[in-house]
Amino acid sequence: MxxxxxxxxxxxxxxxxxxxxxxxxxxxxxxGCAPRFTRDQNLGLSDSVRILNWPDYIDPALIDAIGSAxxxxxxxxxxxxxxxxxxxxxxxxLAAGVSAYDIVVPTNWLAARLHSQGFLQPIPLEVVxxxxxxxxxxxxxxxxxxxxxxxxxxxxxxxIAYDPAQTGREIQSIADLFAPEFAGRVGMIGEMREAVGLAxxxxxxxxxxxxxxxxxxxxxxxxxxxxxxxxAGWYYEDFVTxxxxxxVAVTMAWSGExxxxxxxxxxxxxxxxxxxxxxxxxxxxxPQGASSVGGAGKWMNAVYDPAVAAQxxxxxxxxxxxxxxxxxxxxxxxxAARLAENPVxxxxxxxxxxxxxxxxxxxxxxxALDDRFAELLP
Amino acid sequence: MNTGVAVDEQRNASPPKSSTxxxxxxxxxxxSLIEDQRFAxxxxxxxIAVVCVIAVALGGIVAWLLTDRLVSATDTIETSxxxxxxxxxxxxxxxxxxxxxxxxxxxxxxxxxxxxVFDSALRRANVGLERVARVVGDDxxxxxxxxxxxxxxxTYAARVEGARVASxxxxxxxxxxxxxxxxxxxxxxxxxxxxxxxxxxxxxERDVDTPWYLLAVGAIALAAIILVVAQLWMARRFSRLLxxxxxxxxxxxxxxxxxxxxxxxxxxxxxxxxxxxxxGAIETSAxxxxxxxxxxxxxxxxVINRSSVDLSELRFVLADRPITSQDIVDARAGSADxxxxxxxxVREADSPREHAAAAEMLERWARYRAESDRVQQAIQADDFDxxxxxxxxxxxxxxxxxxxxxEGALFDNRSQFxxxxxxxxxxxxxxxxxxxxxxxxxxxxxWWGFSLRMREYR
Numbered sequence: 001m002x003x004x005x006x007x008x009x010x011x012x013x014x015x016x017x018x019x020x021x022x023x024x025x026x027x028x029x030x031x032g033c034a035p036r037f038t039r040d041q042n043l044g045l046s047d048s049v050r051i052l053n054w055p056d057y058i059d060p061a062l063i064d065a066i067g068s069a070x071x072x073x074x075x076x077x078x079x080x081x082x083x084x085x086x087x088x089x090x091x092x093x094l095a096a097g098v099s100a101y102d103i104v105v106p107t108n109w110l111a112a113r114l115h116s117q118g119f120l121q122p123i124p125l126e127v128v129x130x131x132x133x134x135x136x137x138x139x140x141x142x143x144x145x146x147x148x149x150x151x152x153x154x155x156x157x158x159x160i161a162y163d164p165a166q167t168g169r170e171i172q173s174i175a176d177l178f179a180p181e182f183a184g185r186v187g188m189i190g191e192m193r194e195a196v197g198l199a200x201x202x203x204x205x206x207x208x209x210x211x212x213x214x215x216x217x218x219x220x221x222x223x224x225x226x227x228x229x230x231x232a233g234w235y236y237e238d239f240v241t242x243x244x245x246x247x248v249a250v251t252m253a254w255s256g257e258x259x260x261x262x263x264x265x266x267x268x269x270x271x272x273x274x275x276x277x278x279x280x281x282x283x284x285x286x287p288q289g290a291s292s293v294g295g296a297g298k299w300m301n302a303v304y305d306p307a308v309a310a311q312x313x314x315x316x317x318x319x320x321x322x323x324x325x326x327x328x329x330x331x332x333x334x335x336a337a338r339l340a341e342n343p344v345x346x347x348x349x350x351x352x353x354x355x356x357x358x359x360x361x362x363x364x365x366x367x368a369l370d371d372r373f374a375e376l377l378p
Numbered sequence: 379m380n381t382g383v384a385v386d387e388q389r390n391a392s393p394p395k396s397s398t399x400x401x402x403x404x405x406x407x408x409x410s411l412i413e414d415q416r417f418a419x420x421x422x423x424x425x426i427a428v429v430c431v432i433a434v435a436l437g438g439i440v441a442w443l444l445t446d447r448l449v450s451a452t453d454t455i456e457t458s459x460x461x462x463x464x465x466x467x468x469x470x471x472x473x474x475x476x477x478x479x480x481x482x483x484x485x486x487x488x489x490x491x492x493x494x495v496f497d498s499a500l501r502r503a504n505v506g507l508e509r510v511a512r513v514v515g516d517d518x519x520x521x522x523x524x525x526x527x528x529x530x531x532x533t534y535a536a537r538v539e540g541a542r543v544a545s546x547x548x549x550x551x552x553x554x555x556x557x558x559x560x561x562x563x564x565x566x567x568x569x570x571x572x573x574x575x576x577x578x579x580x581x582x583e584r585d586v587d588t589p590w591y592l593l594a595v596g597a598i599a600l601a602a603i604i605l606v607v608a609q610l611w612m613a614r615r616f617s618r619l620l621x622x623x624x625x626x627x628x629x630x631x632x633x634x635x636x637x638x639x640x641x642x643x644x645x646x647x648x649x650x651x652x653x654x655x656x657x658g659a660i661e662t663s664a665x666x667x668x669x670x671x672x673x674x675x676x677x678x679x680x681v682i683n684r685s686s687v688d689l690s691e692l693r694f695v696l697a698d699r700p701i702t703s704q705d706i707v708d709a710r711a712g713s714a715d716x717x718x719x720x721x722x723x724v725r726e727a728d729s730p731r732e733h734a735a736a737a738e739m740l741e742r743w744a745r746y747r748a749e750s751d752r753v754q755q756a757i758q759a760d761d762f763d764x765x766x767x768x769x770x771x772x773x774x775x776x777x778x779x780x781x782x783x784x785e786g787a788l789f790d791n792r793s794q795f796x797x798x799x800x801x802x803x804x805x806x807x808x809x810x811x812x813x814x815x816x817x818x819x820x821x822x823x824x825w826w827g828f829s830l831r832m833r834e835y836r
Contacts, residue, residue: 125738126730129710132738136779139786142498146786208494349771353491 046127046294050075052089052101054282057154059315066302072295077101083110090287094119099289102296105153105282109193109358109366112143114285116363120149121286127297130304133323137352138281142359151300152321154256154312155281157344157355158194159272161243161253161261171250174202174273178225187242187251188222190234192373193358194278195222198252201275201356210360215369226376234377243268255344256318270344276354281321310336319345420832427828430608431821434627437601438817441638444594445813449806451585452645455652456799458513459585462520462578463657464792465506467664470571471788472503473531474671475781477563480538481678482774484545484556492774493542500535507531510574520577523570530567534559553682560675586649588642595638602631605824616831623827627820634816641809648802656795659726663788666719666739667781669695670746674777677753681765686757693747696720701744709737723787735787742780749773 055078067074080086083106093099094114106114114120125131131151138152139145162171167182177186177198188195197207199218205211225231232248239251240261258270286296302308306324313320313329314336329340339345347355361369476499482492507528514520537559544552605628612621673692680687697718708714712733714724720743724736749772756765 124731125734129734129737131734132741132783134779136775136782139782140495140778146782146784146789148786148789206490206494209497 046292046298047071048073048075049103049292049295049299050077050101051103051105051299052077052080052086053103053105053153054078054080054086057105057282057316058312062308062311062315066299066308070298070302072298074299080105083107086110093289094287097289099287099291102286102290102292103284103299104287105284107280107282108141108152111150111283111285112141113363114287115143115149119288121288121290121293122148123151123286123300124293124297127294128301128304130301130322133304133306133309135321135323138283138321141357150283150285151304152281152283153303154316154318155279155321156318157255157272157347158189158191158198158252158278158280159255159258159270160250160277161239161258161268161270162250163243163246163268165267166246166249171269171271172274174198174275176250177252178202178221178230182250183228183230184232185249186231187233187235187239187248187253188226188231189239189252189254190236190377192370194252194280196369196373197278197356197358198273201273201277204275206356207278207358208356208360210358212361212365212368215361215365219369219372222373223376256316259317259342259344272344272347272351272354274354276356279319279355279357281319281357313345314339317345319347423828423832426608426611427825427832430604430824430828433604434601434631434817434821434824437597437631438634438813438821440597441594441634441817442810442813444591444597445638445806445809448588448591448594448642448645449803449810451588452649452799452803452806454515455582455585455649456803458515459578459582460652460795460799461513462510463575463582464660464795465510466571466575466578467660467788469503469506469510469527470568471664471667471671471785472499472506473563473567473571474668474675475499476503476538477560478671478674478678478777480541480559481556481675481682482769483538483542484552484678484682492770495778496538500531503531504528514574514578517577517581520574523574523577527567527570527574530562530570534562534567537562556682557679560679582653586646586653588646591642595635595642598631598635598638601820602628602635605631605820608824608828612827612831621827621830623823623830627823627827630816630820630823634812634820637812637816638809641805644805645802648798648805652795652798652802655726655728656791656798659723659732659791660788660795662719662723662726663784663791666696666723667784667788669719670743670777670780670784673750677750677773678769680757681753681762681769684762689750689754694718696743697740700747701740706737706741706744709740710734732787732790735783735790738783739780739787742776742783746773746776746780749776 049072051074053076057078058076060076063074063076066072079089086104086106087110090099090101090104111120123131125148128151131147134147134151138155139147141147144150160171160174160177164170166185167176176182177188193207196215196218197210199221200207200210200214203214203218203221205214205218207215233242235242235251237254237257239248239253240257242248243251243253244261244265253270255270258268262268262270284296284300286293290296303312304322306322306328309320309322310325310328310332313325317339326340326346329336331337343351476496479492479496479499483496507524511521511524514524537555541552541555541559544550544555605624609621609624609628612624613619669692673689673696676687676689676692695718697720698716701720705714705716709724710733712724712727712730714721714736720736720740723739724733727733727736749768753765753768753773756762756768
């Protein structure tokens with residue numbers, strides 16, 4: 001089966017601005033309280049679970065299968081169109097200390113913000129024995145070492161996709177995004193942490209230990225290139241169309257969409273640049289006020305079974321944070337086994353060392369960068 | 379309200395046995411009665427009233443002073459001693475992690491990922507150090523040690539960086555520089571951190587060990603007894619069964635005594651839970667981390683120096699045998715029959731969540747140990763390149779998994795410690811206010827009770 005393109009990170013017309021979302025987060029902070037594990041965490045209900053996730057992030061048939069296997073009634077909504085719109089859906093509830101969902105799946109940076117403001121409940125480890133299957137590289141986030149408050153759903157790489165027929169040569173470096181020879185034919189992703197992160201890597205700086213000065217310098221480079229007409233446009237998942245139609249020759253690209261794109265157009269390429277690439281991940285968290293913490297735990301445990309996780313990987317073609325998925329895919333044979341050999345889905349050790357997850361800045365600096373970056377977007 | 383006044387009036391409703399002055403009624407002139415009546419004069423009553431009120435007030439003051447001291451001691455545990463103890467364990471763990479990562483950086487010729495781990499661990503250690511310096515209070519010895527640690531960490535970081543640069547540039551002395559750094563950490567920094575911990579441990583024991591507080595309960599009990607005696611005396615002298623204000627005063631003191639006792643018991647229970655349960659688990663987790671980091675650093679150093687290393691002793695300290703799947707199942711159920719810190723962690727866990735966390739530690743240790751065995755096999759085969767590849771690859775990942783699982787357990791234990799200490803502090807929340815209010819009530823009621831009798835004379 002050819003997986004459908006998961007239209008991740010689409011930007012709805014009605015989405016709130018970064019500024020309003022960040023302001024909302026700041027104001028909600030006043031109502032939050034420090035997260036604290038108590039020995040007698042109330043697991044609440046455990047025969048149902050309500051999940052708010054990104055669109056097309058799981059095979060619908062698998063949702064039913066998990067519900068049957070866990071004897072749970074699973075409510076599943078795909079309304080998390082992007083982090084801003086998603087946050088808007090839950091903000092009012094967070095302020096009131098209630099939650100219409102037992103699991104939501106923000107991107108790592110937003111999960112960190114929610115955690116710092118006390119809006120997340122601990123993962124109920126006692127009902128999630130498969131917590132041990134989290135890939136260790138996701139356990140070292142600065143905001144939650146050991147993953148006590150989150151369990152990654154899927155991860156992706158922001159690298160570079162290109163059409164060799166248009167570039168006339170192989171692309172290996174981030175510097176190529178800024179190369180004069182491609183002026184006006186470069187696509188950029190409209191995510192600050194990814195665009196600025198790649199520019200930092202090009203300058204030899206580490207986005208996983210971002211400093212404000214390094215980040216600003218990288219942002220200035222992006223701004224200058226944008227002002228000089230280097231970029232053809234700012235894209236999200238539609239970078240695929242832009243590349244396929246020849247609107248751009250080279251573009252920042254998300255690995256999941258790129259994998260599906262290359263399935264359809266094997267002549268196109270996706271590379272992890274030699275300087276490195278940005279790794280991001282969306283992660284399952286339990287909001288304060290969720291009524292079915294036990295049910296949330298059962299769902300998390302189910303999707304961290306390598307056999308189930310392998311089915312999710314087959315469907316979405318993103319990087320699974322679950323140990324053992326590669327072996328599962330290999331044993332399935334056919335297309336699944338081919339996925340197991342995909343270096344983008346399963347980067348080797350050397351490649352992994354070149355993947356960087358944005359981290360290091362405090363909320364104010366992050367917000368300042370977000371605001372300034374937003375001015376670049378149409 | 380049914381007070382002593384009403385009862386007294388009811389009793390006074392019957393005519394007096396005689397309207398004749400005592401001096402002229404021979405039937406009412408026994409010497410003892412005369413003596414008692416002298417004691418029952420308004421002046422005498424006033425003296426006894428003042429004595430009783432002073433006894434109540436003194437009892438209250440003693441109780442308040444001791445309660446205030448107890449609350450202060452508990453506050454100190456919550457805001458100073460506890461954080462110092464916990465942060466010190468975090469500093470040790472961070473330094474050990476930095477040490478292991480520093481060796482790996484060296485081995486990998488400046489591996490940015492391990493460099494990031496090194497920097498991050500050192501930053502956490504420094505942040506912990508600053509936090510300890512802020513909350514440790516006026517303890518000069520602790521401050522002196524902390525200053526030494528801060529200075530030594532700077533030297534340590536410089537030595538590791540020097541070794542890294544020498545390694546990248548392939549200059550001589552890189553390994554020696556790294557060894558100097560490791561020795562500095564082991565011989566100077568770690569003992570200093572341990573000594574700060576010891577000082578905080580002694581303060582914790584002193585602040586938790588508060589049997590003198592029972593004197594507060596004793597003082598209140600003594601005051602209550604005095605009121606009971608006064609009540610009995612008045613009942614005998616004035617043929618009154620009850621003086622309700624005095625009863626009220628006595629009850630107030632009884633309530634206060636019970637309040638003080640319950641508060642103390644709850645405070646002690648919670649502090650014991652924090653000290654023996656949560657802090658014990660924190661110590662165990664921190665020891666596990668330190669030993670595991672030493673294991674990792676020794677293994678890495680062996681590959682750097684192209685020599686063999688015997689890790690059996692370190693492994694034995696953690697677990698006396700390879701972890702089996704049955705061990706993990708047992709750990710989830712809360713039982714462990716092995717020897718070693720990892721099994722101790724299972725035994726110290728006292729909730730399903732902690733059992734799950736301990737089981738995860740066991741499983742991730744088993745994975746790391748399997749990778750470590752591969753490294754050992756490569757070393758024994760003199761294939762140091764293969765050993766190096768494993769250390770930088772699978773072993774590194776498995777070790778990260780193990781280390782963060784211990785950190786996660788530490789986080790849980792730390793939250794539990796904070797929660798228990800806070801609960802201990804909460805148990806004393808209203809005790810000081812209650813002491814003042816109930817003592818004042820008892821004193822006023824006592825005076826009121828006596829004043830009723832004195833008013834009869836007027």
